[in-house]
Structure formats: C-alpha cells, structure tokens
Amino acid sequence: MQKPPLAPAIILSEPQLGENIGACARAMANFGLSDLRLVNPRDGWPNEKAEAMAAGAAGIIEAARVFESVEHAIGKLQLVYASTARDRTMAKPVLTPAEAARRLREAAGRGVHTGLLFGNERAGLTNDEVALADCIVTIPTETSGFASLNLGQAVLLLGYEWFKAGDDTPAEQIDHSVQLPATREELILLFEHLEEELEKGGFLFPPGNRPGMIRNLRSILHRAQLTDQEVRTLRGVIVALTKGKKRGNPPL
Amino acid sequence: MQKPPLAPAIILSEPQLGENIGACARAMANFGLSDLRLVNPRDGWPNEKAEAMAAGAAGIIEAARVFESVEHAIGKLQLVYASTARDRTMAKPVLTPAEAARRLREAAGRGVHTGLLFGNERAGLTNDEVALADCIVTIPTETSGFASLNLGQAVLLLGYEWFKAGDDTPAEQIDHSVQLPATREELILLFEHLEEELEKGGFLFPPGNRPGMIRNLRSILHRAQLTDQEVRTLRGVIVALTKGKKRGNPPL
Numbered sequence: 001m002q003k004p005p006l007a008p009a010i011i012l013s014e015p016q017l018g019e020n021i022g023a024c025a026r027a028m029a030n031f032g033l034s035d036l037r038l039v040n041p042r043d044g045w046p047n048e049k050a051e052a053m054a055a056g057a058a059g060i061i062e063a064a065r066v067f068e069s070v071e072h073a074i075g076k077l078q079l080v081y082a083s084t085a086r087d088r089t090m091a092k093p094v095l096t097p098a099e100a101a102r103r104l105r106e107a108a109g110r111g112v113h114t115g116l117l118f119g120n121e122r123a124g125l126t127n128d129e130v131a132l133a134d135c136i137v138t139i140p141t142e143t144s145g146f147a148s149l150n151l152g153q154a155v156l157l158l159g160y161e162w163f164k165a166g167d168d169t170p171a172e173q174i175d176h177s178v179q180l181p182a183t184r185e186e187l188i189l190l191f192e193h194l195e196e197e198l199e200k201g202g203f204l205f206p207p208g209n210r211p212g213m214i215r216n217l218r219s220i221l222h223r224a225q226l227t228d229q230e231v232r233t234l235r236g237v238i239v240a241l242t243k244g245k246k247r248g249n250p251p252l
Numbered sequence: 253m254q255k256p257p258l259a260p261a262i263i264l265s266e267p268q269l270g271e272n273i274g275a276c277a278r279a280m281a282n283f284g285l286s287d288l289r290l291v292n293p294r295d296g297w298p299n300e301k302a303e304a305m306a307a308g309a310a311g312i313i314e315a316a317r318v319f320e321s322v323e324h325a326i327g328k329l330q331l332v333y334a335s336t337a338r339d340r341t342m343a344k345p346v347l348t349p350a351e352a353a354r355r356l357r358e359a360a361g362r363g364v365h366t367g368l369l370f371g372n373e374r375a376g377l378t379n380d381e382v383a384l385a386d387c388i389v390t391i392p393t394e395t396s397g398f399a400s401l402n403l404g405q406a407v408l409l410l411g412y413e414w415f416k417a418g419d420d421t422p423a424e425q426i427d428h429s430v431q432l433p434a435t436r437e438e439l440i441l442l443f444e445h446l447e448e449e450l451e452k453g454g455f456l457f458p459p460g461n462r463p464g465m466i467r468n469l470r471s472i473l474h475r476a477q478l479t480d481q482e483v484r485t486l487r488g489v490i491v492a493l494t495k496g497k498k499r500g501n502p503p504l
C-alpha cells in the first residue's frame with residue numbers, strides 16, 4: 001500500500017484561549033492532521049483548558065511543539081499557506097480552500113513538507129507573518145451579512161478540504177449490501193398484481209385512460225428504485241388492502 | 253439581478269445545549285442560511301445561552317421556530333436531507349456534502365423548499381427520523397483514529413458546502429488592482445541590468461557557462477511573476493549593492 005502523503009502542519013501564531021487550541025486539535029483529528037505547532041501561546045504551555053477541550057485528540061495536544069517565532073515554527077517547511085480573511089494589498093496569490101488543499105496534497109505527494117499558518121483570535125495574522133507564506137487561503141463566506149469564522153472553525157474547514165482532496169467517497173452511494181435492487185421481473189410481477197387488483201376495484205376506468213394510468217403508476221414505482229425486499233413488502237400491502245375488501249368489512 | 257435561491261432550513265431535532273444552538277446559528281450566518289427550526293429543544297425556548305453564543309447571528313435565533321415533532325418541522329418542505337455519520341441499513345442514498353449541496357441548490361433554483369435535518373448531540377437522529385428524509389448526507393472523516401464532529405461543526409461544514417455550491421470565487425486570484433504585472437520590456441531591462449553588473453563582478457565565468465547561467469537567473473525571476481513595482485524595487489537593489497562596491501567600501 002502506498003504511504004499516505006504527509007499532512008500539513010498547523011501553525012497557530014500567538015493563540016489566546018486554550019479552548020481554541022483544543023478545538024483546533026479536535027478538528028485536526030477529524031481530518032487526519034496531527035502536527036500542531038504553537039507560536040508563543042498567550043497563556044503558556046501546557047494548558048489545561050486545551051487538554052480538556054481536545055477530548056479524544058489529546059495525543060495531538062501532547063505532541064504539540066512550541067516555538068518562539070513563526071520563522072522558527074515554519075523553518076523546516078517547504079510550502080506554507082497563510083489563512084486569512086482580510087484583504088491584503090500584497091501581490092500574493094489568494095487560493096480557495098479547495099484549491100489550496102489540492103496543491104498541498106500534490107506537493108505532499110512529492111515529499112514536500114507543508115504547513116497552514118493561522119493568526120490569533122483577536123487580530124489574525126500580521127502582514128509580516130503573511131509575507132512569510134507562499135500563498136494566502138481565504139475561506140469564502142457570506143459577506144452581505146454577519147461573517148466571522150473563529151480559529152477552530154477555520155482549522156476545521158481547511159482540514160476538511162485537505163481530507164476531501166484525498167478522499168474517494170463516491171458522490172452518491174446506495175447500500176445494496178443487504179438488500180439488492182429488484183429484478184425487472186419482480187417489478188413487472190408487482191405491476192401486474194397491482195393492476196389486476198385495480199382492475200377489479202374499477203380504478204382503471206374509463207378504458208381509454210387505462211394505458212396512460214398504468215404508465216403513470218409504473219413510472220412512480222420505477223422512480224422509487226425498489227429493492228427486492230421492498231417489492232415483497234408492497235405485494236403484501238396489496239394483499240392486505242384487498243383481503244379486507246374480500247372479507248366484506250364495512251366501510252369506516 | 254436574479255433572486256438567489258432559497259437556502260435550506262436547518263432543523264435540529266431535540267437539541268440539548270443552548271451553546272450548540274447558538275453555534276449553529278453563527279455557522280448559518282457565515283454561509284447565508286437563516287431559517288432555523290428547533291424540535292423540542294431540551295432546555296426550552298428562548299434560551300439565553302443560545303443567544304449569548306450566537307453573537308452577531310442573534311437575528312437567526314430570534315426568528316427560530318419551535319416545533320413539537322420533526323414531522324411538523326419539515327411538513328411544508330419538499331426536499332429534506334438527513335445529516336448522519338452512522339451506517340444505516342436503509343436503502344436510502346448516501347450523499348457527500350458537496351453532492352448534497354449541489355442537489356439542494358439545483359432544487360432551490362427551481363423553487364423547491366429544502367431542509368437539512370440534524371439529530372441531537374448525544375444520539376444523533378433516530379432511524380424513524382432518517383426515514384422521513386429523501387437522502388442521507390455523511391461528512392467524510394478520518395475513520396482510522398478519533399473522529400467526532402459536534403452539532404455546530406456539522407452545520408458549519410454543510411453550510412459551507414451550500415455556500416460553495418453557489419460561489420464563483422476563482423480557485424486562484426492575484427490582486428493586480430494596485431500593482432500591475434511587469435511588462436516583458438521591464439523584465440528584460442531588469443535582466444540586462446543584473447547581467448551587466450554580474451559581468452563586471454566576474455560572476456558570469458567561465459564564458460562557456462555564461463548562457464546557461466543567464467537562463468537560470470532569468471528563469472528564477474520569471475517564476476517570481478514580478479509586478480512592475482517589484483521590478484523597480486529589484487533595480488534599486490542592484491544599484492544599492494553595486495554602488496557600495498564602487499565606493500570602495502572595505503569588505504566586512
């Protein structure tokens with residue numbers, strides 16, 4: 001099996017609240033990231049609140065490394081993108097999260113060490129910090145109203161895109177492992193059963209409308225993409241509905 | 253201007269913590285969703301903690317509606333997807349968030365009223381609740397380790413995909429509104445300036461290597477995709493470096 005590409009390091013510059021560091025670690029764990037780097041965390045390190053919030057991602061918190069500057073934190077990396085929402089008048093490419101994830105995966109696949117740099121909760125990244133990055137990543141949000149992603153949310157969304165870029169889950173899956181799709185024959189027997197009973201009940205009337213009515217009913221049942229079990233269930237439904245009638249139950 | 257398609261309603265079934273309801277409202281606001289529906293919120297409604305957490309999304313909390321059952325909450329909707337991570341042995345299509353968002357937008361564009369249904373923090377959706385939906389949406393996560401998305405994160409990721417499905421931000425943008433890309437002429441003058449000074453400094457030696465060395469240097473500078481301002485800056489750099497030499501400053 002091919003070794004999975006090395007996931008990007010997450011670098012938090014001067015994060016303030018331990019809870020947010022913990023939330024970042026959880027978001028990372030969900031999407032297969034593990035290398036957390038902290039630049040001068042305001043409340044020191046280790047941080048109990050970060051550990052409490054990290055829950056199942058405690059391993060990431062324990063392995064987190066602390067650096068004295070962004071320069072040191074990214075020193076050994078070869079490709080670094082900075083996450084920022086603010087407009088910068090810098091001639092630096094601004095990528096969507098999906099495009100950034102695609103490029104990070106492509107680079108990581110070639111053995112390049114990558115990282116995603118995030119600013120603190122209050123002020124984000126400084127221009128000098130952004131200048132250290134190769135590109136800017138900006139998460140698109142609704143700008144007409146309120147829009148404000150916190151640190152944990154930004155890490156979550158970029159982690160999600162990283163994961164997606166390497167994920168081959170099909171857009172649509174139907175679980176037919178237990179229940180198989182009905183054969184055409186089973187479907188046709190269902191149609192005929194239903195139509196026979198409807199004929200008896202006087203539903204397919206007048207005769208001139210019969211072919212169109214049958215097509216409509218068959219079309220509904222086709223659209224439902226029935227499994228073989230569901231066909232049997234519907235056959236039982238028809239029996240149950242018509243059995244009552246044969247017994248001559250009075251109408252309610 | 254075309255009216256934007258109606259965003260999906262977010263239906264939370266029996267949510268427990270007010271903080272989580274508030275986090276959902278914030279996530280919704282970021283991505284242009286506004287119709288929040290609560291089915292039997294555990295701690296009653298209104299909820300101070302939800303309001304506090306919602307911050308700038310207070311309008312969504314104020315307009316939220318409470319229903320006594322999922323059936324009532326989704327009664328007027330025409331297309332409902334259920335968000336769940338658990339495997340269900342139901343013959344119901346399972347969509348990726350991106351595919352779900354694409355279909356919801358497509359339906360909303362035709363005037364269809366849509367909704368996304370989420371279970372509570374502890375147990376998620378029941379099978380009976382899932383059975384009310386047209387499709388299941390499952391957020392892909394790293395299954396080999398710890399993976400657990402909370403309610404606010406799930407709403408954030410699906411809201412993000414909804415927004416993205418209607419967002420036409422280019423994958424890569426370079427801000428040339430202030431600074432224009434350099435013309436070829438400006439670049440060539442920079443190359444010639446640099447090469448003239450390097451010639452004087454004896455760098456382009458031996459002569460047989462000269463063409464290859466020049467190509468390498470030009471290639472580096474091309475790759476940098478310089479703006480006109482940056483070309484002027486680099487010309488200044490060359491002047492500054494060589495002026496020192498002409499003054500005959502002693503080496504340090």
